[in-house]
Amino acid sequence: MALFFTVTLAVSIAGMLLLLGFKRYELSSGKLLFVSGRPAIGNFFKYVFWWIEKVLPALVRVYGRRAFRFAKAALQRGLARSILWLERTLEHILRTVREKTETPRAPGEASAFLREVAEHKRKLSRRIKKQPTKEE
DSSP states (O other), rough: OOHHHHHHHHHHHHHHHHHHHHHHHHHHOOOSSSTHHHHHHHHHHHHHHIIIIIIHHHHHHHHHHHHHHHHHHHHHHHHHHHHHHHHHHHHHHHHHHHHHHHHOOOOOOOOHHHHHHHHHHHHHHHHHSOOOTTTT
């Protein structure tokens, strides 16, 4: 990059020295160089500067807006997709947690001990319902 700028500076300095040399020759000799080509060169540079001053900034604005809208839409799509991915991941984690914490159910009849415990709980709950409360 430094080489590019150095070469550009050298070419610019050489061009300026060449223009100063032409101008010095014109002033010392009284002769004008490129007399017939000067209007065409002036029109060419007028057109080039019109492009640089008017057209290119307008193009940069138009394409800058387009690029901004495209980037905004791409960001919105990416954000929506990442939210959907996060939602699917959380649903998967929730499903896994539910499967891991669910009580295992063996097919068949309960053991005699469990039947006795269940019968005892039923009896206790009937007693509690039958006892009057203190407010009555």
